[in-house]
Amino acid sequence: MSQFKRHTITAALPYANGPLHIGHIAGAYLPADTYVRYLRLRGEDVVFICGSDEHGVAITLGAKKEGVSPRVFVDKYHHLMKKAFEDFGIGFDIYSRTSNPVHYETAQEFFKKIYDQNLFIEETSDQYYDEQEGIFLADRYIIGTCPNCGNPNAYGDQCEKCGTSLSPRQLINPRSTVSGNTPVLKPTRHWYFPLDKFENWLREWLVEGHQDWKTNVYGQCKSWLDQGLQPRSITRDLEWGIPVPLPDAKGKVLYVWFDAPIGYISATKELKPNDWEKYWKDPETRLIHFIGKDNIVFHCIIFPSMLKAAGDFILPDNVPANEFLNLEGEKLSTSRNHAVWLHEYLLDFPGRRDELRYVLTSISPETKDADFTWKDYQQKVDSEMVSILGNFVNRVMVLTGKYFDGKVPAEQELPGTDDRRKKIVAHYHQAHNDLNQAVKEMAACLKDFRFREAQFQMMNLARIGNKFLADTEPWKLAKEDMEAVAAILNYALTIVGNIGLACEPFLPDGAASIRRQLNSDLFDTARKQFWQKEELVHVVRQGAALGTPELMYKKVEDADIEKQMERLRKTPAVAPEGAGAAAVTATKPLKPEIAFDDFAKLDIRIGEVVAAEKMEKSDKLLKLTVDDGLGRRTILSGIAKHYSAEEMVGRQVTFIANLAPRKMMGTESQGMILMAEDNDGKLRLIRPTEDVAPGSTVS
Known part of the structure; x- marks a missing residue:
């Protein structure tokens, strides 16, 4: 990190067609905010950039559905998201929007810079047109029968059932998702970005130059490149959007995937109009994109190619994309309202935003999908935030108030040779070593974007503090050795202060509570030392008056959890996308009954995939090397249309051994991977909710 003078940190621009839910927060915004807080604590020069993505067909359709103009529609959701981010404490330097004039100007300049190099391909072709609505249809707004598997609700770019990539012209009986009518083919002219011309450069820059990226990111990028890149259209026939800046391009706008990432640049211009270029063009600036896995291709392949084509921009140094977050075992779904909306959470749990930050970080989907449950939320808050962290801080504050009238006791060397004092000194040295080790590991994890583990090490400081109090028992010494009590509580207050410093990237409200309680004038100096030296520092001054003790966190009531579960129980049944709200796919009927003895013969175990490759001459089979706890075995599994080989490496699987x-x-296949098949035919891995040792049995 030291080789960079500054950092440009971006978080994916959320689409302005609905409110934010916890999947958005866990995927991009919370890890980005945690990392930015960490950089700032180290004294780094950072800009933290985000804003609303406000163009595209989905905006015009959403506006039409609500009976308002696109401008009114995006205004509504822009302000809703912006306020939710602010209320949750996500500390963007700027939260802009792609409908701002500075963005129009920047995006058009970007287009022109590439256009003037004669890189774009201009082509006229027949595209589907909805005559009733008077619009050309984007691929996702055309559905029809898949020519590969017969799914009647395949999209114009992909069949969700069999995973086949499609073009709208391949669909059988195509129909518009907007009007339901059969679209007609109509000629239209568009400009294409020649992504294929950047394929060799991408292989050198990305595949060879960024093997240190997260495996889920690197694997998806390599898979895209291995399939071969094609030119991509960068314009659309729409009224709402950024006009193509050419005299003969009336009615054409920039396609949203081209326009949106330029929003990072325009927002930086808005924030720093006089020196924005050093954050985007100086090689001593580190550019990092925080996104969800659905945006990997745009930020790792398409946007870097655009930046390369423009000629003088820096490229992303890392793209620590997260996987998806599920809710109570199901996909988060905006259309079904199966979600925990951020603005509603903040209303239901006022003053408790640290709780959501802590729980989401503890289950962060860093390399694989994760599941949020309200019972787990309650358990983590009660048993960790309250019982470990809050309890330790409160015990130290109350004991100091009781024995030293709320003032920091003197630091003592504890001379003497009696066994009791020797044990206290030994406990002190053990705690000090353990605390410093936890701090170093926490910092190392933050540098590597391993926020879940980093937060665990932060909480370890409180665990070690609780153990130190339990081992030394100052309440038992108070009648006979106040020097020892003073030494113990002085060090315990030092632990509290260092916890307050360690909390700042993860639990900013908790950190503020500790600062109030310690009432120390050393915090600002101590903070810089702590994060730069990555070791314990002095945070309290002998004899200084402490603040008033306060409970940092409180337990979650069962009634609060039941309220949230009741809200989710009202979620409507799942309908296949594109089939209309009324259509619900039936669950498959049960198979014939079997005897228990037949089932008992199965040896079902958990293994970990250590290698994977696609079988030659097969569209369906992956060859998996599985660690089964006793050795390694080869299992062939027909999941290649649902999971890439790169996605499978490192995942735990359930298999018949x-x-x-x-x-x-x-x-030779030596087992069978067990999968769950959705009602729409999508296969999903059956995995334990927490990692277990390879070879663990399922019973």
Whole structure:
């Protein structure tokens, strides 16, 4: 990190067609905010950039559905999201929007810079047009029968059932999702970005130059490149959007995927109009994008190619994308209202935003999908935030108030040779070593974007503090050795102060509570030392008056959890996308009954995939090398249309271990991976909610 003079940190521009939910927060915004807080605590020069993504067909359709103009529609959701971010404490330097004039100007300049190099491809082709609505249809707004599997609700760019990539012209019986009518083909002219011309450069820059990126990011990028890149249209026939800045392009706007990432640049211009270029063009600036996995291709392949084409921009040094967050075992769904909306959470749990920050970080989907449950939320708040962190701080404050009238006791060397004092000194040295080790590990994890583990190490400071109090028992010494009590509580207050410093990237409200309680004038100096030296520092001054003790956190009531669960129980049944709200796919009927003895013969175990590759001459099979706890075995699984080989490496799987080996395509398969099949035919891995040792049995 030291080789960079400054940092440009971006968080994915949320689409202005609905409110924010916890999946958005866990995916991009909370990890970005945590990292930015960490950089600032180290004294780094940072700009933290975000804003609303406000263009595209989905905006015009959403506005039409609500009976308002696109401007009124995006205004509504821009302000809703901006306020939710502010209320939650996400500390953007600027939260802009792509409908601002500075963005129009920047995006058009960007287009012109590439256009003037004759890089774009201009092409006229037939595209589907909805005559009733008077609009050309983007690929996602055309559905029809998949020519590969017969799914009647395949999209114009992909069949969600079999995973086949499609073009709208391949669909059988295509229809518009806007009007339901059959669209007609109509010629239209557009400009295409020649992504294929950047393929060799991308391989050198990304595949060879960024092997240190997260495996889920690197794997998806490599998979895209291995499939071969094609030119991508960067314009659309729409009235709402940024006009293509050419005299013969009336009615054409920039396609949203081209326009949106330029929003990072325009927002920086808005924030720093006089020196924005040093955050985007100086090689000594580190550019990092925080996104969800659905945006990996745009930020790792398309946007870098655009920046390269423009010629003088820096490229992302890292893109620590997260996987998806599920809710109570199901996908978060905006259309079904199966979500925890951020603005509603803040109303239901006022003054308790640290709780959501802590829980979401503790289950952060850093390399694989994670699941948020309200019971887990309650358990983590009660048993960790309240019982470990809050309890330790409160015990130290109350004991100091009781024995030293609320003033910091003197630091003592504890001379003497009696066993009791020797034990206290030994406990002190053990705690000090353990605390410093936890601080170093926390800092190392933050540098590597491992926020879940970093927060665990932060909480370890409180665990070590509780153990130190339990080992030394100052309340038992108060009648006979106040020097020892003073030494113990002086050090305990030092631990509290260092916890307050360690909390700042993760639990800013908790950190503020500790600062109030300690009432120390050393915090500002101590903060810089703590984060730069990555070791314990002095935070309290002998004899200084402490503030008033306060309970940092409180337990979550069962009634609060029941209220949230009742809200989710009102979520409507799942309908297949594109099939209309009334259509609900039926669950498959049960298979014939079997005897328990038949089931008991199955040896079902958990394994970990250590290697994976696609089988040649097969569209369906992946060849997986699985650590089964006893060794390694090869299992062939027909999941290639649902998971890439890169996605499978490092994942835990459930498999039948005692299935007779079976040869397929010349390779012996030594087991069967168990999968869950959705009503729409999508296969999903069956995995434990927490990692277990390979070879663990399922019973």
